Amino acid sequence: xxxxxxxxxxxxxxxxCGTEVAIGDGALVCPxxxxxxxxxxxxxxxxVAPFRPLDAPNPFVAYRTYLAVDAYGAAIGLDDARRLAxxxxxxxxxxxxxxxxxxxxxxxxxxxxxxxxxxxxxxxxWVKDETRNVAGSHKARHLFTEMxxxxxxxxxxxxxxxxxxxxxxxxxxxxxxxxxxxxxxxxVGWPIDVFxxxxxxxxxxxxxxxxxxxxxxxxxxxxxxxxxPCVLRFRGAVAAGxxxxxxxxxxxxxxxxxxxxxxxxxxxxxxxxxxxxFVQTGGGAFAACVGASLRSSGVHPMLHAxxxxxxxxxxxxxxxxxxxxxxxxxGARWSECMWPWEDEPVSLADGIxxxxxxxxxxxxxxxxxxxxSPVVASEAHIVEANRLAHAHTGIDVSPTGSAGLAGVLAxxxxxADAERVVVIFSGVRR
Ligand SMILES: Cc1ncc(COP(=O)(O)O)c(C=O)c1O
Ligand SMILES: [Zn+2]
Numbered sequence: 001x002x003x004x005x006x007x008x009x010x011x012x013x014x015x016x017c018g019t020e021v022a023i024g025d026g027a028l029v030c031p032x033x034x035x036x037x038x039x040x041x042x043x044x045x046x047x048v049a050p051f052r053p054l055d056a057p058n059p060f061v062a063y064r065t066y067l068a069v070d071a072y073g074a075a076i077g078l079d080d081a082r083r084l085a086x087x088x089x090x091x092x093x094x095x096x097x098x099x100x101x102x103x104x105x106x107x108x109x110x111x112x113x114x115x116x117x118x119x120x121x122x123x124x125x126w127v128k129d130e131t132r133n134v135a136g137s138h139k140a141r142h143l144f145t146e147m148x149x150x151x152x153x154x155x156x157x158x159x160x161x162x163x164x165x166x167x168x169x170x171x172x173x174x175x176x177x178x179x180x181x182x183x184x185x186x187x188v189g190w191p192i193d194v195f196x197x198x199x200x201x202x203x204x205x206x207x208x209x210x211x212x213x214x215x216x217x218x219x220x221x222x223x224x225x226x227x228x229p230c231v232l233r234f235r236g237a238v239a240a241g242x243x244x245x246x247x248x249x250x251x252x253x254x255x256x257x258x259x260x261x262x263x264x265x266x267x268x269x270x271x272x273x274x275x276x277x278f279v280q281t282g283g284g285a286f287a288a289c290v291g292a293s294l295r296s297s298g299v300h301p302m303l304h305a306x307x308x309x310x311x312x313x314x315x316x317x318x319x320x321x322x323x324x325x326x327x328x329x330x331g332a333r334w335s336e337c338m339w340p341w342e343d344e345p346v347s348l349a350d351g352i353x354x355x356x357x358x359x360x361x362x363x364x365x366x367x368x369x370x371x372x373s374p375v376v377a378s379e380a381h382i383v384e385a386n387r388l389a390h391a392h393t394g395i396d397v398s399p400t401g402s403a404g405l406a407g408v409l410a411x412x413x414x415x416a417d418a419e420r421v422v423v424i425f426s427g428v429r430r
Pocket of ligand 1: 137138139175176177247280281282283284285286287351352354400401426427428
């Protein structure tokens with residue numbers, strides 16, 4: 001079928017080296033990516049226009065034809081009813097574990113907050129509330145499509161383990177992603193290993209335990225190899241056969257599929273009315289997905305990726321890109337632009353302390369395309385944004401979840417009072 005006949009994803013291409021991969025291959029990473037060099041990231045090639053979603057409460061049903069997993073399922077021989085059933089059955093199973101399945105999350109103008117920040121009645125802050133999403137953060141959206149991809153492969157008989165035992169899932173994370181991954185794994189009874197740092201909070205550990213995840217605490221050792229010990233253990237597990245089940249596009253491209261439902265929901269509700277979107281950015285999958293989905297649905301608010309002053313490798317990459325030839329087409333300049341933050345990352349917004357923005361190319365693309373820019377928020381703004389969020393919205397958001405608002409505070413004097421600004425409160429306080 002041609003692109004025109006079937007809107008949606010038609011293929012994958014590595015944004016770093018240009019290698020093209022057929023969607024039906026089910027590749028998780030670029031064929032040129034190695035355990036020693038992960039500087040490759042598969043992007044979806046898609047055509048969503050005209051944007052005509054179905055009227056369904058579950059975003060994975062409403063936007064199914066735009067999802068890469070749907071194109072993948074079709075390519076490996078699953079008919080339409082079967083593909084829909086994989087999604088609906090997984091959603092039902094998730095609802096049994098999480099108490100809720102996937103539903104569009106609310107997006108409303110926060111009146112008191114807009115007033116407190118001096119916006120005019122026509123403008124203001126629109127808050128999308130992901131604290132009500134499955135497992136309390138937006139992360140489950142990314143992981144849902146990773147699981148759908150595995151289940152579609154099993155349904156079509158193309159999974160690499162055939163009819164043998166399933167390999168374990170693996171993730172390195174100490175917070176929302178680990179809880180979301182363990183929730184979805186638990187829903188289908190799939191064993192999962194979670195690698196966490198010694199600093200992981202007791203609340204998170206208790207949640208993981210109740211989801212029956214197998215948790216390994218990974219201390220730093222002076223004699224060990226350089227790098228994050230959780231990531232090293234995770235990569236070791238993957239090298240030994242585990243399925244990467246985290247939220248970094250460099251380790252599993254399918255996380256960048258479901259995350260796009262966020263931008264489509266924003267487009268659906270606000271259309272061209274949004275002027276700017278601020279997205280708190282750690283590993284970058286979140287901002288890359290929001291940027292890609294807004295763009296594919298034909299709306300182009302300025303994207304601002306927000307980082308904390310205590311860890312801002314993306315903002316550095318933006319400056320490096322400008323210095324090395326511009327912010328467009330940065331794929332071939334990975335080593336010149338993006339490398340791990342040298343200092344110990346610090347911020348109250350501890351969910352955006354990834355020392356490297358793995359999905360940086362997608363984020364730069366979206367900012368370049370929309371006339372946006374990265375914003376580095378001071379620690380004082382991160383603290384103040386969370387205070388304002390609690391005082392004026394009644395949403396029990398975490399400091400990481402309200403860090404996009406810190407970006408608004410940082411550049412408030414450059415935003416006109418009548419502008420319509422979207423922030424995503426991405427995770428509940430734990
Ligand atoms: C609540 C919340 N918001 C935002 C992020 C950042 O997402 P990403 O790492 O994809 O940039 C995270 C990541 O852990 C998070 O937990
Ligand atoms: Zn590549």
